[in-house]
Amino acid sequence: xxxxxxxxxxHQLKKKIDDFRKKCRSAxxxxxxxRLAVYKALIETAEHPSADAVFKxxxxxxxxxxxxxxxxxxxTLNKINAAFVxxxxxxxxxxxGNLQPHQHFKCVKCKRIVDFYHRPFDNVKVPVSxxxxxxxxxxxxxxxxxxxxxxxxx
Amino acid sequence: xxxxxxxxxxHQLKKKIDDFRKKCRSAxxxxxxxRLAVYKALIETAEHPSADAVFKxxxxxxxxxxxxxxxxxxxTLNKINAAFVxxxxxxxxxxxGNLQPHQHFKCVKCKRIVDFYHRPFDNVKVPVSxxxxxxxxxxxxxxxxxxxxxxxxx
DNA sequence: CTCTGTGCAAACACTTTGCAGCTAA
DNA sequence: TTAGCTGCAAAGTGTTTGCACAGAG
Numbered sequence: 001x002x003x004x005x006x007x008x009x010x011h012q013l014k015k016k017i018d019d020f021r022k023k024c025r026s027a028x029x030x031x032x033x034x035r036l037a038v039y040k041a042l043i044e045t046a047e048h049p050s051a052d053a054v055f056k057x058x059x060x061x062x063x064x065x066x067x068x069x070x071x072x073x074x075x076t077l078n079k080i081n082a083a084f085v086x087x088x089x090x091x092x093x094x095x096x097g098n099l100q101p102h103q104h105f106k107c108v109k110c111k112r113i114v115d116f117y118h119r120p121f122d123n124v125k126v127p128v129s130x131x132x133x134x135x136x137x138x139x140x141x142x143x144x145x146x147x148x149x150x151x152x153x154x
Numbered sequence: 155x156x157x158x159x160x161x162x163x164x165h166q167l168k169k170k171i172d173d174f175r176k177k178c179r180s181a182x183x184x185x186x187x188x189r190l191a192v193y194k195a196l197i198e199t200a201e202h203p204s205a206d207a208v209f210k211x212x213x214x215x216x217x218x219x220x221x222x223x224x225x226x227x228x229x230t231l232n233k234i235n236a237a238f239v240x241x242x243x244x245x246x247x248x249x250x251g252n253l254q255p256h257q258h259f260k261c262v263k264c265k266r267i268v269d270f271y272h273r274p275f276d277n278v279k280v281p282v283s284x285x286x287x288x289x290x291x292x293x294x295x296x297x298x299x300x301x302x303x304x305x306x307x308x
Numbered sequence: 309c310t311c312t313g314t315g316c317a318a319a320c321a322c323t324t325t326g327c328a329g330c331t332a333a
Numbered sequence: 334t335t336a337g338c339t340g341c342a343a344a345g346t347g348t349t350t351g352c353a354c355a356g357a358g
Contacts, residue, residue, distance in 0.1 A: 030332050030337060042251035048258075048267040050246040051322080066340050071323065073338095074249050083251045086267060087258060087296055090247035090323085092204040092347060094240040095228050097196035104202075104241060105284055108291075113202040113240060118281040124295060127272040130259055136299040137262075141278060142241055145290040184312060184357050205347080220315050225348065227313095244348085246322060 016043055020082055027080045037062055038073040039082060048086050087142055105143040109150035170197055174236055181234045191216050192227040193236060202240050241296055259297040263304040 020039050024031045041057045042049070049057070055070045077083035088094075088106055094113060101122040105114045121141045130136065174193050178185045195211045196203070203211070209224045231237035242260050248267060255276040259268045275295045284290065 025333095028337085032332070032338060034339070039251070042249060046252070046269055048248045048250050050248055052246065054249070064340085067322095068324085068341080069339055074247075075324095077249070077251070081253075083249050084253075084292065086248040086250050087241040087260075087294070090244075092206065093228075093244035094202045094204055095196060095208070095231070095237050096202050096240050097193070097231070097237045098200070099235075099238075105288055105290070106241075107288070114288075115200055116281065116284055118283075121278070124275070124278075126297065127270065129272070130270055130297060134259055134261070134268075134297070134299050134301050135305055136259070136297050138238065138298040140241070140296050142294050142296045143280065143284060143288070143290050144292040145288050147288050151289055179358095182312090186313060186357070188314075218315085221347095222316080222349085223314055229349095 013040075013043065023080045023082050029076065029080070034058075034062065034065055034069050035073050035076070037065070038070055039077060042074075042077070042083055088144070103141045103143070105145070107147040107150055108144055109146055112147060114147075167194075167197065177234045177236050183230065183234070188212075188216065188219055188223050189227045189230070191219070192224055193231060196228075196231070196237055242298070257295045257297070259299070261301040261304055262298055263300055266301060268301070 017036070017040070020036070021031050024035070029035075037058045038054060041054050045057075047053070051067065051071050051074055054074065055065070055067045058065055058070065074083065078085055091111065098115065102115045102117050103121050105116060106112070107114075118141075124139060124141065126136050126139065171190070171194070174190070175185050178189070183189075191212045192208060195208050199211075201207070205221065205225050205228055208228065209219070209221050212219055212224065228237065232239055245265065252269065256269045256271050257275050259270060260266070261268075272295075278293060278295065280290050280293065
């Protein structure tokens, strides 16, 4: 049964899927059923799933799919900006001994993490909606992109 | 040779190392040479090194040390709040299909990542010191801590 | 002296790659 | 038809664990 409240949401999903097809085409990529299934799995949840979680979900509809396909599809989505990897997860763990308030910029190409200091960011207030439900121990503004030396290569 | 400009920095390092000894003791941990070497390696650099990078550095002073010791020491530093893991790196990659501006809170215990929306954070201005050197493609406020349901366990 | 930390090796978890056959456009 | 995609298997990378001995407190 379809609640009338669901209709705008469903319309939104349709639009996203349409946009996705366009993004694929303009990148010269094929819209395979698998790829689409991975994309749907991703936009239907707010859980920031791992590749394995997506795998489990997609397998319900597509029992033959392999984890590699999921991984490849997710990498592709990331490349065409249809999804992104949450705050630099993956790769090797990186450590920081600087306990003073400071922020990070990360170059997605050379993986370099640069500290920067910007007084206003030190004082970001945790919104009440969070402060009530969680005990916040660390807060930081995280920027991601490409550093000049990587951008000027090639 | 010691430049006079280095002296305050060196004093700072000494103080940090002292604090570190205290933190260890109050956590019932031993201050081994290896542990100390790992800690020093970490606070002497602004490079946010991986375990392997720390390994290479410490090995110059301590040729016999093993990578496991580095990994264990880093985990320990993290636990006693002498260092932290940069923006949730490590674990499995996590993906997000929500391209609207939004922020993340991550529970360090259950690894859940919660979206939150807070208008002022959508408009954080990239400081000029960064904007000149880097092409910023994503910016987000990242909060980390413990969620209530994890905190109330035990 | 005791209890934690270390080094080694093996196990583990996750991601990437090479290749042959398949499929969307 | 043909470039690009999938599934499988294997290899690669990074992290964790079990155990016996060594060393800090």
